[in-house]
Amino acid sequence: MNPIIRFENVTKRFGALTVLDNFNFEVRRGEKVTLIGPSGSGKSTVLRILMTLEPFQEGLLEIDGISYHEPGGRGPFKASETHLHKIRSNVGMVFQSFNLFPHMTVLRNVVEAPVAVLKMNRGEAESRATELLRMVGLSDKKDHFPSQLSGGQQQRVAIARALAMRPRVLLFDEPTSALDPQLVGEVLGVIRDLAHEHDLTMLLVTHEMRFAREVSDRVCFFDRGRIVEQDEPERFFSNPQQPRTREFLSSILGEQEQMRESLRCAQ
Amino acid sequence: MTWMQYLPPLLKGAQVTVMISLSSIAIGAILAFAAGIARTSSNPILSGIAFVYIVLFRGTPLLVQLFWFYYALPLIGISFDPITTGIMTLSLLTGAFGAEVVRGALLAVPHTQLEAARALNFSKSYTLWHISMPQAVIEMMPAFGNLAIQNLKDTALVSLISIADLTFQAQSMRNITLDSATVYTLTLLGYFIIALCIMLIVRFIEMKLRRGPAFPRSAHS
Ligand SMILES: Nc1ncnc2c1ncn2[C@@H]1O[C@H](COP(=O)(O)OP(=O)(O)OP(=O)(O)O)[C@@H](O)[C@H]1O
């Protein structure tokens, strides 16, 4: 079966800075892939390109066999708005800073896109939204506004909101990095449940190594716009091959150990 | 004549002032949204037209604009009565300043909100009207309040194209009675009271918009 996501020699520049240089990367249908790597290595850029939040300059990118660039397409995205619309209908994204709409209740945050974009009728959209909010453990908060929720609750709403659009590929960009440590668990719990969905393809950028090990089919170490090393999680973490991977893992695991230690002391 | 006798003509003038001010604020607000949105549009023609309009009206004195519409325009065969001219000119001026307010508030909506909207596949116009605008409008209110007051004060100039507004009536009363002190004190008071009402209305609208937990004050201060 052909991959659902295929980057072939993709080059992405911000002005003079080349972030991705002939980048190659494939993701199978239903695969759960974690991207890890140092700050500035281009992890977010990969997700943002997939979400059409960033254009890329050269190479081929396909989702489910559809190319992001259209032949003769114009503008930075080299594609028409209609084409981008079609591409985005396959993809959803969960952001580090949640980005809920502050002027809408939790329920409307989840209902709005299915009604406005998928033309679902409001009643049906609301019952599906209620179901999704139950799944993320927030059925009692549906009439609250985002400002009345904790970060962890907001992120769970954001996950429900993304799922309401029935994406085939769901992107998570450091979904727990903006959260207080004691709220991380509830969000990871929801993502862990999602990881059991066979059809859903997941691409996750995270610094939670234990979690990555638990939910991913594959872990990729990213450095300077390249995948330096990738493997299934057990092998990846127990026996990393590249020196840079080892260096990164020991630094980040050390940090997290310290974090946990200081939390334990604080309690 | 006592000051009580000054009141009826002054009140009649005040009515005209309020009428001109309120209508030009309302029309100006519509123009402000139209031009402000056009300025943020990616269509260069729309944005260009809005730019020229805004620069022209912000960059020239109101008095000259009034004279131009009142005396110069009829020379090419287009003429309006004084009241229409006054309302039209003030609307265009208020709209030009208001457009900058609308544009600024739209640009101040966090970029992350637009990215979330894009990730949910909302169309551009849906994002404008349902995501950006509801958040931006609240931020516009204080500046709109200032523009409304400015508009009220600017209406005094329409007396110069022979509209019988508050200032015009004050001038005629003074010419008849030569009692400058009383007449102008009452006139100042009249403008002040109208301004106060406008400020209260704007505050009221802002409070209405801000009410509820969606926009807690703390998030904006
Ligand atoms: N809009 C932009 N304009 C210019 N440079 C950018 C832009 N966005 C990202 N970059 C640069 O591209 C590089 C990759 O950024 P990216 O955000 O993808 O890194 P990352 O791996 O997600 O890092 P982090 O772990 O800090 O989130 C960085 O050097 C960054 O400074």
Ligand SMILES: [Mg+2]
């Ligand atoms: Mg990042």
